[in-house]
Amino acid sequence: MINFAAICPHSLVLAPDIQSSEKNLLRKTSKAINLLADDLQKKSPETIVVISPHGPMRYDKFTINLESALSGNFSEFGGDDFEYYFDNDTELSREILRYLRKKHAPLDIVRESNLDYGSLVPLVLLTRKMEHPPKIIPLTFTASDWPAQFQFGKQLGTVLEQSDKNIAILTSSHLSNRLSEESPAGFSPYGIKYDSTLIKLLQENETEKIKALNPEFCEEAGEGGIQGILITLGAIAHTRHSFQQLSYENPLGVGYLVGEWNIK
Numbered sequence: 001m002i003n004f005a006a007i008c009p010h011s012l013v014l015a016p017d018i019q020s021s022e023k024n025l026l027r028k029t030s031k032a033i034n035l036l037a038d039d040l041q042k043k044s045p046e047t048i049v050v051i052s053p054h055g056p057m058r059y060d061k062f063t064i065n066l067e068s069a070l071s072g073n074f075s076e077f078g079g080d081d082f083e084y085y086f087d088n089d090t091e092l093s094r095e096i097l098r099y100l101r102k103k104h105a106p107l108d109i110v111r112e113s114n115l116d117y118g119s120l121v122p123l124v125l126l127t128r129k130m131e132h133p134p135k136i137i138p139l140t141f142t143a144s145d146w147p148a149q150f151q152f153g154k155q156l157g158t159v160l161e162q163s164d165k166n167i168a169i170l171t172s173s174h175l176s177n178r179l180s181e182e183s184p185a186g187f188s189p190y191g192i193k194y195d196s197t198l199i200k201l202l203q204e205n206e207t208e209k210i211k212a213l214n215p216e217f218c219e220e221a222g223e224g225g226i227q228g229i230l231i232t233l234g235a236i237a238h239t240r241h242s243f244q245q246l247s248y249e250n251p252l253g254v255g256y257l258v259g260e261w262n263i264k
Helices: 021-043 090-102 117-127 146-162 190-203 207-211 215-220 226-235
Strands: 002-008 047-051 062-065 069-072 084-087 107-110 135-140 167-172 174-176 241-249 256-263
Touching: 002 021, 002 117, 002 146, 002 226, 021 117, 021 241, 021 256, 047 117, 047 226, 062 090, 069 117, 084 117, 084 135, 090 107, 090 135, 090 146, 117 135, 117 167, 146 207, 146 226, 167 226, 174 190, 174 256, 190 207, 190 215, 190 226, 190 241, 190 256, 207 226
Parallel strands: 002 167, 047 135, 047 167, 062 107
Antiparallel strands: 002 256, 062 135, 069 084, 241 256
């Protein structure tokens, strides 16, 4: 069953192996991630389903990684070559695959041993206090509309709730990437509105309104992973839950939200 669900940013500035003067600018985010890591440790998940915006994406299909041994490092981004290792929960991965294919969900298999940084950053930050890290299941979303992401999440949640394992869902996501002139995608006046709107809707549990957000508005705002948020909302749709914002800041022109759904 699902006993933990959260949003965590994947900025490389946060990666422990990367030295950056900008780390001090993300003190609120780092503190909130530590709180999230403490809660994850208390929940003792056996498996983490991690949804990344930087995984092996297919335009019209979700993907699930069935590679049994997964690893990655930050050497490509200026960090050292220390390797982080995770085991795939291939048993549960195949259960997900079988069920979703029965439901004719557009799900494709990938076999990739290297973890993308969108998965690796939050996984490393949230599991480093654990003596034995949980197994993981890496997923990526499609370019489909928002309701399709949510529907996929509902089907995924059906499988996860039928499992007798303790399962966490982690969506690796940024909010707007266009909050200042220094932003990676440049500035847009829609960026601030997007971030404030999405956070408010999450806090008010207005899932239907999130599903109805104008895609052109989200694109202009430079959204950085609303699909993963919708998948998570779909997966926990059958539960009573409330969203708690642990932190939000944007000193680098990108919206970094750390938050957790309290599942009852």
